[in-house]
Amino acid sequence: MAQPLLRSIAIVSLALCTHLAGIAATSPHGVWRCGSTYTDQPCKEGKSLNVDDSRSEADRRAADNATRRNQVEADQMERTRLRRDKDAIDRDRKAAAEARRFALAERRAASAERVHQARIRKLEREPRKSTMKFKGPETRTL
Numbered sequence: 001m002a003q004p005l006l007r008s009i010a011i012v013s014l015a016l017c018t019h020l021a022g023i024a025a026t027s028p029h030g031v032w033r034c035g036s037t038y039t040d041q042p043c044k045e046g047k048s049l050n051v052d053d054s055r056s057e058a059d060r061r062a063a064d065n066a067t068r069r070n071q072v073e074a075d076q077m078e079r080t081r082l083r084r085d086k087d088a089i090d091r092d093r094k095a096a097a098e099a100r101r102f103a104l105a106e107r108r109a110a111s112a113e114r115v116h117q118a119r120i121r122k123l124e125r126e127p128r129k130s131t132m133k134f135k136g137p138e139t140r141t142l
Contacts, residue, residue, distance in 0.1 A: 008077055011070040 034043035
């Protein structure tokens with residue numbers, strides 16, 4: 001999983017550098033490095049940079065095309081990652097719901113078993129009452 005993430009970061013970084021190089025090449029006043037940032041305005045203790053683009057038009061077009069291809073691939077990778085994340089979340093939700101249903105069914109079964117056992121204990125403690133219908137053993141004479 002780290003490999004696709006690093007690849008995405010590299011693609012985005014390459015696109016950003018290419019974009020910034022294009023902006024810097026069009027700046028008529030020059031480019032200054034101010035600490036870890038770049039700007040077209042001079043800054044205190046900044047260093048002036050030479051940003052002449054000596055590439056041919058064909059090289060520039062090839063680089064732009066590569067950047068566009070990389071961006072399309074990065075977008076596809078992002079959509080794939082988002083879809084997989086959503087699928088994982090859905091699976092987790094379904095598993096959690098199933099676990100809740102199972103736990104509820106288990107509690108109900110345990111409760112029903114406790115009630116059943118209580119009835120059995122009660123019946124074992126009390127002697128059986130006779131009913132009015134019981135008249136005793138029948139005696140038949142032939």
